[in-house]
Amino acid sequence: MAPEPNGHHVQQPAGNDTNEKNSETPKAEKQPAGGYDSTPIPKAPPGYTLKITFHRATNLPMADINSLSSDPYVLAQLNTSLQPRHKEDPNLRFRTKTIRRQTDPVWNCDWIVANVPANGFKLKARIYDEDPADHDDRLGNVHISTDAIDERWPGIREQSYKIKKRMGSKRAYLIRGCAAMFTKGLDMSGDLTVSIQVLGRTEGEGGRAYTIGPNYWVQHFSPMIGRLIGTKDPKEGDGGTERYNFQANQFQLSGPVPSELYHRYVEFKPFVKGMFTTTGLRGKVLSHALHHQHSRVYNFDRTTVYGMFDRPSKDMTLQFLDLVHYDHGGRIFTYVLTLDALFRFTETGKEFGIDMLSKHTMHSDVSIYVAFSGEFFIRRLKHSHKSPQDQETHPPAEIEGGPPSTEPPKDPAYYELIIDNDSGTYRPNAKLLPKLKAFLQSNFPGLKVTTLDCQGDAERMNKLKTEQRERKKAEGNQIQYVQADDSSISSSDEEDLADQARGKRKSGKHQIEMNAVTHPVGKVKGWAHQSDKRREERGMVDEQAPSRSGPSH
Secondary structure: OOOOOOOOOEEOOOOOOOOHHHOOOOOOOOOOOOEEEOOOOOOOOOOEEEEEEEEEEEOOOOOEOOOOEOOEEEEEEEEOOOOOOOOOOOOEEEEOOOOOOOOOOEEEEEEEEEEEOOOOEEEEEEEEEOOOOOOOEEEEEEEEEEOOOOOOOOOEEEEEEEOEOOOOOHHHHHHHHHHHHHOOOOOOOOEEEEEEEEEEEOOOOOOOOEEEEOEEEEEEEOHHHHHHHOOEEEOOOOOOOEEEOOEEEEEEOOOOOOOOOOEEOOOOOHHHHHHHHOOHHHHHHHHHHHHHHHHHHOOOOOOOEEEEEOOOOHHHHHHHHHHOOOOHHHOEEEEEEOOOOEEEEEEEOHHHOOOOOOHHHHHHOOOOEEOEEEEEEEEEEOOOOOOHHHOOEEOOOOOOOOOOOOOOOOOHHHEEEEEEOOOOOOOOOHHHHHHHHHHHHHHOOOOEEEEEOOOOOHHHHHHHHHHHHHHHHHHOOOOOOOOOOOOOOOOOOHHHHHHHHHOOOOOOOOHHHHHHHHOOOOHHHHHHHHHHHHHHHHOOOOOOOOOOOOOOO
16 A cells, blocks of 8 residues: 655556545645655566676777876666656666776776566666766767576676767767877777676566665765865875865665655646756756756766775675764755665755755756655764663764764764655655665664654754754864855755746856746857757767766666
8 A cells, every 4th residue: 555645745556546526525735746656666577687797998089188098987778678667767877987097997897787677688888088177078889788688698708899989079089090190009999898697586576677786885076066165175194185075975775775665756836847857948947957066066076986885784884974974063964865776965054055956856866756865864872782762862962982072983883874854856755764764774784773754753853953053063173164145945945946946046156047047038048959959969868968976776
């Protein structure tokens, strides 16, 4: 049975008769479309688990004329015959790390995908040159397909595939062509070496493919926000280089996400649908601005930090705690969990209110469907063996043996993750919080998880978040960011996003884009047309630009 609505709209499966027209009771106030969606996963037999390895590439074109080299990475998409719940469901994707200044890069990155059906798959691998200052240039494509797989399938073992130049950057190939004129033995044709292995039949129900692992994590430092606030964070030690301080994080968790965790954006204003579907001039402008903010916040460049775990473990939990700075500073984080278990989060709060239109929309990269969204924070416990409800925690209490005076204890049992469904964009159903809790506990062993309903537990939630903010003021020895105006950032995105669409926000240069929403003439028309054209030329369907947000599952 589908969870009951808890102040959120429940979208019924097609053909479901609610018998409202026969009821004599007054109709409840109509809720906007979106929120929890009870559409089941289409039935299919269990498939097979594949291990895909991107080994290396050779003879790539040179996208950088200064270094006569490239910064290549692979963006892969796995297509199967499985039917999605809705056509808007995001594709299954994976991004390798970036190899710097190489035309013969070696990645050796694995991607393990479960429930690939017996009638095969089509793997699309696009190779790009990372360019934080501009759009990423495509260096070529490789397509690999098979019509049938089973446990006897021999697989593909370090096989090299010719990289198709048709959709590649003409400028990059021109540079390589010029270099070939003056260099003996420089080949113009590149190769991508890939392995694909069947690990066995996937356990459990079929119907959807999903990522099992490895558990990659990525830490981003955003030039956009760093430049806006004019603050850099020096590395420890004398003579260390500086990097922009605003931090965004991505953590690939082990799927599958519980099938019930399935939420659509809420159409709380008429313009919202156009923003998510990129229709109408206002929708195109808002969508462009949010995609741009996502690519700036989750920006890949030379400061990006990568890591990996083979499977969930205590060390993986400690890495998550390190990304959120344990219990130091009273931080509160905004998060989105995608349908393929990619956990994205950044710190939130008034001082981080830098024109982020809609926080959860930005984190999801304007995805129509997500698994869950909200906010979370970390508390340190006085005793590792007691329940969080039966003891003091930091914050608000001063507890020895950890921040702010000493290093945090390196045992997950001393920490509590408090997570909620406080998202006006997707309005996750509170009845599903236990499912979210169990999923997070399985991925972060040893960590205690507490869930809060933003409506049913509003009083307690507000009290705890107030304590976090007070602790942040008290500990205070961290970078302070200055907000462009004095408006507050609420946990719901509705008012902020509506104001953005009406052009009411007063702040800085990025507001020029939003002011154009209410005056869609002249340059804005050209800009919207250009953004559409550029997206068509660089998209995943051979003309769409890649999301620079990493593995967008």
